[in-house]
Amino acid sequence: MPQSGIDQLADAVLRRCGDDPFDLAIVLGSGLGALAAELDQAEEFAYGQFPCFPEGSVAGHAGRLVGGTLQGWRVLLFQGRFHLYQGLSARQAALPATIAHRLGCPRLLLTSAVGGIEPAYRPGDFVYIADHINLLGDNPLRGVDDNPFVDLSALYRQDLFSGLLTRARALGIGLHRGVLAAMPGPSYETPAEIRMLRLLGAQVVSMSMVPEAILAAYLGLEVVGLSLVANAAAGLASQPLNHEEVLAVGRRGAEQLSALARELIRLWQQNPV
Numbered sequence: 638m639p640q641s642g643i644d645q646l647a648d649a650v651l652r653r654c655g656d657d658p659f660d661l662a663i664v665l666g667s668g669l670g671a672l673a674a675e676l677d678q679a680e681e682f683a684y685g686q687f688p689c690f691p692e693g694s695v696a697g698h699a700g701r702l703v704g705g706t707l708q709g710w711r712v713l714l715f716q717g718r719f720h721l722y723q724g725l726s727a728r729q730a731a732l733p734a735t736i737a738h739r740l741g742c743p744r745l746l747l748t749s750a751v752g753g754i755e756p757a758y759r760p761g762d763f764v765y766i767a768d769h770i771n772l773l774g775d776n777p778l779r780g781v782d783d784n785p786f787v788d789l790s791a792l793y794r795q796d797l798f799s800g801l802l803t804r805a806r807a808l809g810i811g812l813h814r815g816v817l818a819a820m821p822g823p824s825y826e827t828p829a830e831i832r833m834l835r836l837l838g839a840q841v842v843s844m845s846m847v848p849e850a851i852l853a854a855y856l857g858l859e860v861v862g863l864s865l866v867a868n869a870a871a872g873l874a875s876q877p878l879n880h881e882e883v884l885a886v887g888r889r890g891a892e893q894l895s896a897l898a899r900e901l902i903r904l905w906q907q908n909p910v
């Protein structure tokens with residue numbers, strides 16, 4: 638999956654972090670950047686210094702790649718992701734998956750801030766992604782010549798959920814499992830769209846994750862999706878939706894995300910495929 642400049646970034650990462658393969662890549666969603674501070678032996682790479690990263694950033698995304706260790710695993714952490722509403726294709730938005738694969742990561746943890754469609758999901762709760770509905774109007778495999786017909790029937794690894802739920806309950810963290818609908822944004826949805834998504838079987842809605850997940854599956858990475866409900870979706874919220882509130886809920890949830898990510902790593906280590 639060639640993309641100009643990726644070799645330059647990979648060389649820099651391997652030079653400073655050592656050339657053993659990474660165990661896990663993590664993409665942090667809006668407001669969820671704090672996990673980066675938990676990495677040991679952290680080396681930081683500003684996106685702006687490497688031409689493979691698209692220009693421009695979204696508030697709440699620091700625009701930094703951090704390599705380090707977490708619970709004994711070599712982790713590559715993307716503090717900032719790319720969205721179609723920035724004017725990018727799904728392939729461009731999936732860049733973290735391309736980079737993770739280039740650096741030898743066999744696993745990808747995708748996180749995001751989402752709107753809750755299911756009324757029982759409260760802002761501050763987490764959702765383990767069961768499956769997705771891609772309404773982005775694009776697919777990262779568009780234009781791929783080499784066998785693009787990838788099977789997505791088991792895209793998001795599910796067997797780690799019950800262990801994570803046990804830990805979440807012990808910590809008093811709300812954790813659900815649900816289907817994510819991906820909308821292109823950047824406007825939030827209308828109440829009619831949210832009613833439609835509910836009828837389609839979605840419990841949460843986002844503007845991201847799906848491009849990275851599909852490309853990662855194509856490249857053979859295991860994928861887990863973990864989202865933070867930042868707001869009740871349009872028509873269900875008592876106040877207008879806004880990105881500042883999404884970021885504020887993200888910052889409040891960051892500590893819980895760290896606890897869940899650590900437990901996920903532990904479960905992943907104990908349950909190799």
Ligand SMILES: O=P(O)(O)O[C@@H]1C[C@H](O)[C@@H](CO)O1
Pocket residue numbers: 665666667695718720748749750751822843844845846879880883
């Ligand atoms: O990067 P994520 O998907 O976490 O960010 C969500 C989707 C939009 O970028 C933004 C809307 O507030 O938050």
